[in-house]
Amino acid sequence: MGSIELKGVEKWFGSAQVIKGVDLKIEEGEFVVFVGPSGCGKSTLLRMIGGLEDISRGALLINDGDVTDHPPSKRGLTMVFQSYALYPHLTVGENMGFSLKVAGVPKAEIQEQVAKAADVLKLEPFLERRPKDLSGGQRQRVAIGRSIVRDPTAFLFDEPLSNLDAALRVEMRYEIAKLHQNLKRTMIYVTHDQVEAMTLADRIVVLEYGKIAQVGAPRELYERPANLFVAQFIGSPKMNILPCTTRDGAYHLDNGGSGGFPLTSEATKVGIRPEHIEIADPGAGQSDGTIEVVEYLGADSFLIVDCGSDERVTVRLNGDTDLRSGARIGMVFPPDKTHFFDADGQSMTE
Structure with missing residues (x-):
């Protein structure tokens, strides 16, 4: 199970409202992309789902259960950031299994989970290497692998490819698309890159100043934009x-x-x-x-x-x-x- 629902969600920083009443239902196994210009609230909304930002008003439901006030560790979600945040002194395998080690999972089980994740991400040859010996794309795969071993309800991606060059972004888009096909898990992905949104998403959520401008499949948004904002934001040129x-x-x-x-x-x-x-x-x-x-x-x-x-x-x-x-x-x-x-x-x- 991996359904996520936002009901009238708002976020205030003092007197400034940055998320203005968002209602959204994400089905189990769906790949949903949040897209919009800088400052539209897409990363803030993702962090609210992950529990890294409090929800000022409204409710968050995961698998129909209210988790609005639950800490991140109790939500069954995992986040992948644009920064790899790998431990430089640990090997790839140790980095991927670190969260399980901290949780007290037996060593044999950690090795099994790491091996499975490494197989999915084609990281088997690199398990004994240190992060400094990897390319940017390989490091990002390690960061994703660290999330896979936790067997999460859903994956949250916050602009994970923004630090990569153009060629690596193309490669990693393919890797993430294949990952979704293989794992069949719910994924929420934040980006400002239209190509990523159009090629990865089952549905795109276009955000404008803290509100949803339109939700729909990539083709629907491209061919039938609901307003001027979506018409000019989706599509390049x-x-x-x-x-x-x-x-x-x-x-x-x-x-x-x-x-x-x-x-x-x-x-x-x-x-x-x-x-x-x-x-x-x-x-x-x-x-x-x-x-x-x-x-x-x-x-x-x-x-x-x-x-x-x-x-x-x-x-x-x-x-x-x-x-x-x-x-x-x-x-x-x-x-x-x-x-x-x-x-x-x-x-x-x-």
């Missing part, structure tokens, strides 16, 4: 947002674009993702613009297009495009890929 008005049963871009397809609701913003924009001749689409910069990334090229009125649109094309800076182009916004938002920033797209 982010969704293009342009001001618009609605009149005569259609929307019209404030930069003079034609809009051109029916819309009866009062939208104030139109959104389109970079890869959904189609290139056309000037005057043939919803907006015209001049290419300012072409960013070549190999498989993809990004066009940064000046649409006037200080508005720029990013267009994602195949890397072999022959378009160059200074070219004048038209841009078509396919109706089924276009998003509309009202004056409050809420999605109007069905």
